[in-house]
Amino acid sequence: xxxxxxxxxxxxxxxxxxxxxxxxxxxxxxxxxxxxxxxxxxxxxxxxxxxxxxxxxxxxxxxxxxxxxxxxxxxxxxxxxxxxxxxxxxxxxxxxxxxxxxxxxxxxxxxxxxxxxxxxxxxxxxxxxxxxxxxxxxxxxxxxxxxxxxxxxxxxxxxxxxxxxxxxxxxxxxxxxxxxxxxxxxxxxxxxxxxxxxxxxxxxxxxxxxxxxxxxxxxxxxxxxxxxxxxxxxxxxxxxxxxxxxxxxxxxxxxxxxxxxxxxxxxxxxxxxxxxxxxxxxxxxxxxxxxxxxxxxxxxxxxxxxxx
Numbered sequence: 001x002x003x004x005x006x007x008x009x010x011x012x013x014x015x016x017x018x019x020x021x022x023x024x025x026x027x028x029x030x031x032x033x034x035x036x037x038x039x040x041x042x043x044x045x046x047x048x049x050x051x052x053x054x055x056x057x058x059x060x061x062x063x064x065x066x067x068x069x070x071x072x073x074x075x076x077x078x079x080x081x082x083x084x085x086x087x088x089x090x091x092x093x094x095x096x097x098x099x100x101x102x103x104x105x106x107x108x109x110x111x112x113x114x115x116x117x118x119x120x121x122x123x124x125x126x127x128x129x130x131x132x133x134x135x136x137x138x139x140x141x142x143x144x145x146x147x148x149x150x151x152x153x154x155x156x157x158x159x160x161x162x163x164x165x166x167x168x169x170x171x172x173x174x175x176x177x178x179x180x181x182x183x184x185x186x187x188x189x190x191x192x193x194x195x196x197x198x199x200x201x202x203x204x205x206x207x208x209x210x211x212x213x214x215x216x217x218x219x220x221x222x223x224x225x226x227x228x229x230x231x232x233x234x235x236x237x238x239x240x241x242x243x244x245x246x247x248x249x250x251x252x253x254x255x256x257x258x259x260x261x262x263x264x265x266x267x268x269x270x271x272x273x274x275x276x277x278x279x280x281x282x283x284x285x286x287x288x289x290x291x292x293x294x295x296x297x298x299x300x301x302x303x304x305x306x307x308x
Contacts, residue, residue, distance in 0.1 A: 008295070012288040017070075019284045020277055024066055027273055035082050035271035056082060069277070078281070079274035081267075088278040091263060096282060098259035101169040102251070103244045106183035110244075111237055114187045115226075118194020123221060125199060133191070140188035145247050149181040149254035167255030182251045186240045193236055197229035238294030242287050 036053045037044075044052075053059045057068065072079060078088035117137065121130045156177060157165040168174030201207060202225050210220050249261035256262075260279050267275035 005292070005296070008292050012285070012292065015288060016281060016284045020281050021066065023280045024069065024273075024277060025062060027271075027276060028062055028065075035273065073281075078278040081275050082272045083270045083275075088274045091275065092260070092278045092282050095258060095260045095263045095279075098169050098257055099245070099248050099252070099261060100286070101175075102178055102182065102248055102257065102259060103241065105169075105175065105179050106186075106244050107237070107241060109179055110183045110187040110190055110240060114190030114237075115194050115233070117187075117191035119198055119221065119226060121191070122195045122198030122202060125195070134195075137188035137191050141185050141192070143185060145181060145185065145250050146254060148184065149177070149251060152177045152181055153254070165255075167252075167257045169257065169259075178251050178255045178257060181254065182244060182247050186243060190233070190236060190240070194229065194233055197232055198225055201225045201229050234294055234297055238291055241290045245283050245287060 036049055036056070036058060050059070057065060060068075069079070076089070078092070080087055081091065117133055121133045124130055153165050156162045163173050163177050166174070167178040169178070202221075207220060207225055211217075245260075248259060249265055251257070252259045252261035253265060260283060264276065264279040266272075267279065
């Protein structure tokens with residue numbers, strides 16, 4: 001297990017660097033727009049534009065710029081924002097807790113509700129409850145995040161006045177709507193996955209054997225059926241972290257949350273290369289570490305899995 005963790009950590013470092021490299025070169029070669037023109041002004045003289053470009057090191061070849069970026073990264077220096085000259089690491093660390101809180105709460109809501117609904121609908125399959133929940137889960141998974149967030153604001157903030165329109169991950173009422181907006185679709189998808197996995201296991205021979213031996217139905221469902229269905233469930237739940245981190249961009253802007261999503265979107269609009277690179281690096285490292293935890297969880301869920 002230790003060797004596996006070490007290998008995965010080393011691999012994660014190279015994957016994060018590869019992702020940052022792709023973003024680095026894509027921003028400068030594919031994405032239209034020039035941050036220097038935003039800083040110097042479109043009516044500036046060519047000499048002024050060239051001076052600004054030289055000041056930020058954007059006049060050097062791309063390979064040299066990337067090597068300078070890697071050199072500074074090894075020192076823990078992500079550079080300064082082009083737009084406001086603030087330290088990128090400080091800005092990212094200030095926004096990071098909001099996004100992590102949102103992602104963790106959404107993951108917990110998705111995991112708990114998805115498993116609960118999936119188990120209930122699988123156990124009472126082909127009943128009115130199963131049919132109603134299947135319709136609701138399909139509808140929830142089909143709703144766009146931005147539309148759902150706006151509808152929540154109109155209904156629960158404007159019409160009913162139950163919640164504040166501006167989200168706040170440090171307060172209960174301010175966190176409910178962002179969590180529901182971001183996790184409702186993924187929890188519905190997970191519920192359908194759990195239902196399918198549970199139906200397959202509930203019809204297996206060892207479950208029928210457990211029932212024939214007089215094992216309580218609760219133990220049959222939880223210990224025998226659910227536990228043996230957890231491998232695909234954990235896999236999908238782990239991959240959904242990436243969707244939650246990506247969906248945070250939309251959700252944070254809808255509810256005016258000052259997290260990584262809002263910071264990334266503002267940086268993209270302003271062509272703020274250092275900030276974009278910093279946010280991508282933090283998000284990618286977070287996602288890779290979470291997937292490592294998911295892989296480690298397999299061995300505890302299914303003792304037959306070994307990493308040696």
